[in-house]
Amino acid sequence: MANNNKDRRDFMGMALGGFTALGGVGALYAMKCTWDVLPSVKTAGFTTLNMKDYKENELVVEKWRGKPIFVLKQSPEMVEKLKKEKPDDLKRLIKVGNGYYTVCIGLCTHLGCIPGFRPETSDFLCACHGGQYDVTAQVTKAPPPRGLDVPPFKIEGEKLVLGEEGPEYKKMLEDGITIQA
Amino acid sequence: MAHFDENVRPFSNEWLNERLAIDKLKCVLSTEYWIPKNINFLWAMGMVLAATFALLLISGIFLLMYYQPTTELAFDSVNYTIMSEVQYGWLWRHIHGVGASVVFLIIYIHMFTGIYYGSYKRGREIIWLSGMLLFVLFSAEAFSGYMLPWGQMSYWAGMVITNLFSGGSLHANALVEWIRGDYVPGQAFLSRFFMLHVLLVPLAIIGVIVLHFGALRIPHVNNQDGEIFDFDESAELYKAGKIKESKVIPFKPVFLSKDIFVIGVYFILFFYLVFYHFEFAMDPVNFDPADSLKTPTHIYPEWYFLWSYEVLRPFSTDTGLVAFGFAQVIFFLLPFLDRSPNVAPASRRGLFKYWFWALLIDMIMLTFMGKLPPEGIWSTIGFVAASIFIALWVAFPIITATEKKL
Numbered sequence: 001m002a003n004n005n006k007d008r009r010d011f012m013g014m015a016l017g018g019f020t021a022l023g024g025v026g027a028l029y030a031m032k033c034t035w036d037v038l039p040s041v042k043t044a045g046f047t048t049l050n051m052k053d054y055k056e057n058e059l060v061v062e063k064w065r066g067k068p069i070f071v072l073k074q075s076p077e078m079v080e081k082l083k084k085e086k087p088d089d090l091k092r093l094i095k096v097g098n099g100y101y102t103v104c105i106g107l108c109t110h111l112g113c114i115p116g117f118r119p120e121t122s123d124f125l126c127a128c129h130g131g132q133y134d135v136t137a138q139v140t141k142a143p144p145p146r147g148l149d150v151p152p153f154k155i156e157g158e159k160l161v162l163g164e165e166g167p168e169y170k171k172m173l174e175d176g177i178t179i180q181a
Numbered sequence: 182m183a184h185f186d187e188n189v190r191p192f193s194n195e196w197l198n199e200r201l202a203i204d205k206l207k208c209v210l211s212t213e214y215w216i217p218k219n220i221n222f223l224w225a226m227g228m229v230l231a232a233t234f235a236l237l238l239i240s241g242i243f244l245l246m247y248y249q250p251t252t253e254l255a256f257d258s259v260n261y262t263i264m265s266e267v268q269y270g271w272l273w274r275h276i277h278g279v280g281a282s283v284v285f286l287i288i289y290i291h292m293f294t295g296i297y298y299g300s301y302k303r304g305r306e307i308i309w310l311s312g313m314l315l316f317v318l319f320s321a322e323a324f325s326g327y328m329l330p331w332g333q334m335s336y337w338a339g340m341v342i343t344n345l346f347s348g349g350s351l352h353a354n355a356l357v358e359w360i361r362g363d364y365v366p367g368q369a370f371l372s373r374f375f376m377l378h379v380l381l382v383p384l385a386i387i388g389v390i391v392l393h394f395g396a397l398r399i400p401h402v403n404n405q406d407g408e409i410f411d412f413d414e415s416a417e418l419y420k421a422g423k424i425k426e427s428k429v430i431p432f433k434p435v436f437l438s439k440d441i442f443v444i445g446v447y448f449i450l451f452f453y454l455v456f457y458h459f460e461f462a463m464d465p466v467n468f469d470p471a472d473s474l475k476t477p478t479h480i481y482p483e484w485y486f487l488w489s490y491e492v493l494r495p496f497s498t499d500t501g502l503v504a505f506g507f508a509q510v511i512f513f514l515l516p517f518l519d520r521s522p523n524v525a526p527a528s529r530r531g532l533f534k535y536w537f538w539a540l541l542i543d544m545i546m547l548t549f550m551g552k553l554p555p556e557g558i559w560s561t562i563g564f565v566a567a568s569i570f571i572a573l574w575v576a577f578p579i580i581t582a583t584e585k586k587l
Binding site: 063111127180 | 337340341352359360362363364365367369373473474476478497498556
């Protein structure tokens with residue numbers, strides 16, 4: 001009788017434990033989802049840039065998903081110079097129409113400060129920890145581990161849609177020029 | 182059913198005793214909670230912390246009444262409404278701001294007192310672990326609170342600290358976005374950190390404080406000599422009137438009088454800071470409203486996080502993160518890394534004496550370097566100090582293993 005009782009109790013214990021675990025997993029899943037980025041925030045995460053508006057060698061800071069986006073139109077001389085000196089970095093530029101543009105997220109890849117553009121030397125300096133980037137936003141001086149990230153983009157005629165992944169962006173990912181931001 | 186006397190008046194001592202055992206509770210918690218005689222003012226830091234926590238709780242409740250947790254209104258609700266409109270709003274804010282800063286100074290004194298006298302050892306491990314858990318919770322509380330005024334430093338500290346969760350080369354951006362609830366710190370971030378700051382973390386802190394106090398009750402408080410004696414025997418002597426022969430005193434009223442004296446002196450200093458030098462706890466950068474398109478030239482945390490920030494900073498991203506993680510968890514392991522059998526003040530132990538002061542000086546160095554811009558000689562000193570920090574902990578088990586039994 002005593003034994004029989006113990007078995008029944010064990011069964012109830014295990015059944016209770018099982019259901020509790022199941023419920024716990026469900027609750028944790030709900031909690032995880034509650035903290036996910038809201039759909040309204042996601043749908044607002046697109047920005048269209050009209051590339052005709054930009055002037056050569058003049059940095060413009062746009063905003064995409066709350067982050068600063070650097071847009072810098074390169075002069076033909078700079079493109080020529082890059083072709084000769086740093087052909088790899090040239091791949092970091094986005095060609096829209098006939099212009100070449102540096103488009104990147106203006107947050108230092110080290111700890112996320114905003115680097116400043118220095119027109120006289122055509123480079124970016126992150127004053128927080130001394131990181132430096134060249135004109136294509138490729139890193140030239142540590143501590144940043146890599147160049148500034150390129151936001152997902154899609155070329156539509158003379159326009160650039162940030163937030164959508166066009167073939168040119170996917171190629172950049174494949175070539176390891178940027179990481180998924 | 183227990184025995185209930187029908188003739189006692191409601192709410193009289195006897196009536197309460199039958200229902201709540203208040204006399205027994207008083208014995209356990211105060212009049213027969215035995216404290217060694219041989220302890221100095223450093224042992225009062227626990228009560229100083231409890232008092233500061235109470236001040237933070239009360240001032241926080243008053244701030245909560247006017248604070249607006251939205252990205253549009255947060256800055257003005259603190260810097261205009263509370264500071265200029267609400268009568269004595271400035272008082273609550275300054276108590277809260279100064280309290281948040283000073284509480285860490287006291288925590289560090291409390292921690293290093295424990296390390297110096299070996300109070301983390303043999304039988305007192307849970308006290309140490311729960312204390313370290315409290316340190317982590319207070320850090321989370323301080324960080325989430327720092328976000329709330331939504332100034333420039335709030336925003337960028339939020340950006341930098343949440344970026345740490347991307348795990349360097351792991352590029353776990355999805356995790357970072359999940360923590361923020363947005364691509365950058367925004368409304369979702371502010372409201373969830375508001376919730377953490379006013380509800381979840383304080384609740385956890387109160388729970389762990391109860392655990393911390395409970396963990397103290399059985400192994401009892403350590404003393405200046407690390408002397409082990411029978412508390413029950415000593416308590417009997419005290420109760421028999423042999424106060425001089427006994428090595429213990431009751432918490433209330435005898436030890437409490439000393440605690441309250443220390444708290445009194447501390448409050449004089451505390452309110453001096455609140456009324457005359459509150460600015461040390463107020464970063465000037467945080468008086469600019471948050472701007473996602475502009476970074477402050479130099480981002481640094483509050484002084485109490487500088488040492489661990491400086492362990493992160495001089496290395497490359499991945500190494501830095503590993504070193505940072507190391508600095509966060511290594512103190513938890515202290516009781517298990519210490520291989521020496523001695524519970525004694527550092528001055529009477531072997532190499533441990535030098536280790537203790539080296540660690541303290543190194544952490545002060547790291548604190549200074551964390552505040553200075555990472556350029557030239559400062560980054561070199563920072564790198565050396567961060568390496569020494571790690572080296573000291575690696576050497577710790579070896580140093581303590583060579584120690585002779587006292």
